[in-house]
Amino acid sequence: MLTGSAGTWRPADLVNGDASLISRRCWTDPQVYALEQRGIFGRAWLFLGHESQLRNAGDFVQAYMGETPVILARGGDMGLYASINSCTHRGLPVCRADHGNARRFICPYHNWSYTVEGDLVSIPQEHALQHRPDKRELGLKRVPRVASWRGLVFGSFDPDIIALEDYLGDMRFYLDAFLQRFPQGIEFMGAPHRWLLDANWKLPVENQLGDVNHGAFLHSAIIPREAQDTIEALGYSVVTAPGHGATFRLMPEDAPVDEVAWGMEGLGGLLGGEEVQAYLRDIQAQAAQRVGPLRARMKGLTYGVYPNLSFLWSNASFKVSHPRGPGQVEYWSWAVVPADAPESVKRALRTNYSSFFGPGGLLEQEDAEVWVQQFRGSNIDHADDHPYFYGLGLGEERPHSELPGLVSVTANEFYARHFFRRWRDDLQAAREDR
Amino acid sequence: MSDEAVATSPEQQRALEAFYFREARLLDNRQFRQWLALLCEDIRYLVPSRVNVQVDNRQRDQEAMLSVERELEGEDSRGCPIREEGYLQLTLRAERAYKINAWAEQPPARTRRLVGNVELLAQEGSQYRVISNFHLAYTRPGCANALYSGQRRDLLLAAGSGFRLQRREVVLDYAEIALPTLGLLF
Numbered sequence A: 001m002l003t004g005s006a007g008t009w010r011p012a013d014l015v016n017g018d019a020s021l022i023s024r025r026c027w028t029d030p031q032v033y034a035l036e037q038r039g040i041f042g043r044a045w046l047f048l049g050h051e052s053q054l055r056n057a058g059d060f061v062q063a064y065m066g067e068t069p070v071i072l073a074r075g076g077d078m079g080l081y082a083s084i085n086s087c088t089h090r091g092l093p094v095c096r097a098d099h100g101n102a103r104r105f106i107c108p109y110h111n112w113s114y115t116v117e118g119d120l121v122s123i124p125q126e127h128a129l130q131h132r133p134d135k136r137e138l139g140l141k142r143v144p145r146v147a148s149w150r151g152l153v154f155g156s157f158d159p160d161i162i163a164l165e166d167y168l169g170d171m172r173f174y175l176d177a178f179l180q181r182f183p184q185g186i187e188f189m190g191a192p193h194r195w196l197l198d199a200n201w202k203l204p205v206e207n208q209l210g211d212v213n214h215g216a217f218l219h220s221a222i223i224p225r226e227a228q229d230t231i232e233a234l235g236y237s238v239v240t241a242p243g244h245g246a247t248f249r250l251m252p253e254d255a256p257v258d259e260v261a262w263g264m265e266g267l268g269g270l271l272g273g274e275e276v277q278a279y280l281r282d283i284q285a286q287a288a289q290r291v292g293p294l295r296a297r298m299k300g301l302t303y304g305v306y307p308n309l310s311f312l313w314s315n316a317s318f319k320v321s322h323p324r325g326p327g328q329v330e331y332w333s334w335a336v337v338p339a340d341a342p343e344s345v346k347r348a349l350r351t352n353y354s355s356f357f358g359p360g361g362l363l364e365q366e367d368a369e370v371w372v373q374q375f376r377g378s379n380i381d382h383a384d385d386h387p388y389f390y391g392l393g394l395g396e397e398r399p400h401s402e403l404p405g406l407v408s409v410t411a412n413e414f415y416a417r418h419f420f421r422r423w424r425d426d427l428q429a430a431r432e433d434r
Numbered sequence B: 001m002s003d004e005a006v007a008t009s010p011e012q013q014r015a016l017e018a019f020y021f022r023e024a025r026l027l028d029n030r031q032f033r034q035w036l037a038l039l040c041e042d043i044r045y046l047v048p049s050r051v052n053v054q055v056d057n058r059q060r061d062q063e064a065m066l067s068v069e070r071e072l073e074g075e076d077s078r079g080c081p082i083r084e085e086g087y088l089q090l091t092l093r094a095e096r097a098y099k100i101n102a103w104a105e106q107p108p109a110r111t112r113r114l115v116g117n118v119e120l121l122a123q124e125g126s127q128y129r130v131i132s133n134f135h136l137a138y139t140r141p142g143c144a145n146a147l148y149s150g151q152r153r154d155l156l157l158a159a160g161s162g163f164r165l166q167r168r169e170v171v172l173d174y175a176e177i178a179l180p181t182l183g184l185l186f
């Protein structure tokens, strides 16, 4: 617990100037957490879902913006609407299903009913009364900004936030290397796997943002040393803007197609047989034409979009780290597959995700364990004068002639320093204008 | 599953239960290689994902409205099961346990499986379709204790004096996954 009242500490006390030293309190303190909810989750563009989940009018999925439950829906006009899942009468959630198709959300308590866009359409009690409330004023609270880019839907509580395209900035270059590789983009498969872990939300984010290096150590029971050496020899880590990052391999120009093609290195690709492999080779054969020769050689590892969206290219999964208090995270992950692939190929490729990731994944059970242990290690007394060392590779990142952003080797922890600099500045800004 | 159990002789029932009790003992004793020997090499091992579904109005007043099946995103669904594995993945899991750097389970979990409600649903030749329930108590240093509960839907193949497992679908009882891992051998 930070000592004293809310006024006696500054975010700069927790993260030093170049973010090479990070306080344990960043992970555990309730005051820090409260400021995160306001200064980050109350302002940033937050990932809500994918348009492949919302094909028809009335389709909806549940989402969270920080701890706030949100319904993302395809409206009658085929627009995207996000509303807070809480009845204007007494606050109950009006929708309980993970996903579905609805004409109305009907609140269980007194049956006020809402359209999927969030507008209030009926108050059963009003017929017995003389004064009828103005229903136009009483809809579900709407998320003021909703925007979609390449089918990825985001929302923000800040009506004045910059356009989503600008927020993503040069991350679009790296995301497109994947999303534009497929003739019809990607598709999310089913409801997310939702996993509660006794960890802080930022560690899964940091892990996916650029921590390739732990693979050789934490996962050494599964990942052979030679495989990890190849990854690191061809590996790049990029920060396009603080908090946004990508790691990937740039394969040699003469590398065989099976070594470059997305999907081949997962168990679904390896065990999927001729149909799956022919599909993956065909996609790779079109890659130079679709995304250009440089990005055709890209073989991604992990991506992060500030504050809490992750994309695991190598294992075909999108992930969101939802905070649930300083010491708990609700981690969501979806399998993603190419939208144009035959159904049988999609089913094979979803196991590229589930074999190693998700709550049953061979690798991710190891990640989850260390995320929990990191919170335990942070949530202790008498060590506040001993912050975490985030200085590996300090200042070694450089611009690159072909790759947007700052670029370095995967052992450089600049991705995490940039994340925490933005985090610190966001918290400071939130303190100043409260 | 609407299936009814078929009549079994006491000997047959005992043989099925003996198979499951031994299997549970091997797993709790961490004798995973001996457990692998209970599997057919073409085994399918599935853990469907469990979702909160919308009530289907057309099914109101019917048992189908509440069917467990509707909540499962299994291998034939357009969703994503938690696990869809074969012998290779199960071998990876079993062998990983004996590596000194398998950090997620160092020190290893102490588990206790109770298997019951063993019912034979059908027998065709040497194939037995059997369901059973389990509770699995899980405790590991540095980790909150957990209790897993679920149903296993198995296909067993008569082999010698016992059985081998050809297919298992594990229906886990969870709302949110507040469990340390779903990577166990259930």
Ligand code: FES
Binding pocket: A087, A088, A089, A090, A091, A092, A107, A108, A109, A110, A111, A112
């Ligand atoms: S609380 Fe929703 S209708 Fe009363």
Ligand SMILES: [Fe+2]
Binding pocket: A214, A215, A218, A219, A363, A364, A367
């Ligand atoms: Fe990892």
